[in-house]
Amino acid sequence: MLDLLERVHRKLSLLPKRSEPWPEALGRALEAVKRAVEEEAPGLLQGVELPPEEVLLGDAERLRRGQGPEGEGYAFWLHQALRLVPWQEAGEEGRCPACGGFPDVGFLDEEGRRFYVCAFCDETWRAPRVACPYCGEGRADRVVFYAEDPFRIYVCRTCGERFVVQDLRLKPALDLPALRARAAWYAVAEEEDVEV
Known part of the structure; x- marks a missing residue:
């Protein structure tokens, strides 16, 4: 399943950004995402x-603003379509400085500094070394991680969310499709399957 998710994310990463006005851009982006997903994983969005x-x-x-709608398939489809549509609201703390989106993945640079990657426009920005991007928890005993080199899976014991980062010291080239596929995999994993 992880390989399938990675192939889907690689295919989606090749889709062009939309230039039409809102909401026409969203409609066309939804169509483009559905076509791309069906080419790579027929039936994934079935139903x-x-x-x-x-x-x-x-x-x-x-x-x-980070509040996903009900239904994993619908939330995935809408999220991927929104990645193709321009967004113009920035400045909120913890959000993307370019578009106001929330981070979906991150990375540690060569010096071990942590960065977030915007879920919508791929902008990167410096993040606290230990913090949950979803609820803001910053206590080291509440935000723990385990390593699956070159990835780190952070688990927030306050809100229960998971956040995946790539350690560029172990794999120097940032691989967003693989990173996002792993994040999607852990988003649906059962809590008891993850040992911290």
């Missing part, structure tokens, strides 16, 4: 339906 436009646009706004 996933889009809600009426008003609900869809509300879910898109909430997802941009």
Whole structure:
């Protein structure tokens, strides 16, 4: 399954950004994502339906702020489509300085400094060494990690979320499709399957 997710993320990383106005850009991005996913993993979005436009646009706004809609398939589809659509709200602490999106993955640079990668525009910015990007927890005993070299999987014991980073000291080239596939894998993993 992890290999399939990585192939899907590699395919999605090749899709061009949309230039149409909102919400037409979102509609076209949703179509492009569905085609790309179906080419690589037929049936992955089978049975996933889009809600009426008003609900869809509300879910898109909430997802941009880190609040995922119900349904893993729908949330994945919408998230990938939003990566292709321009976003113009930045400046909130802990969010992308370019577009205001939340981080979905991160990396440790050659000196061990931690960086976030925006889930929507791929902008990177410096992050606290130990902190949960979702709830802000910063106590080392509450944000723990385990290593699957070259990846680190951080688990927040306060909110229960997981966050995956690549250690560039172990694998110097940042591989966003592989990193995002691993993050998607851990997002659906059962808590008892993860030993910390």
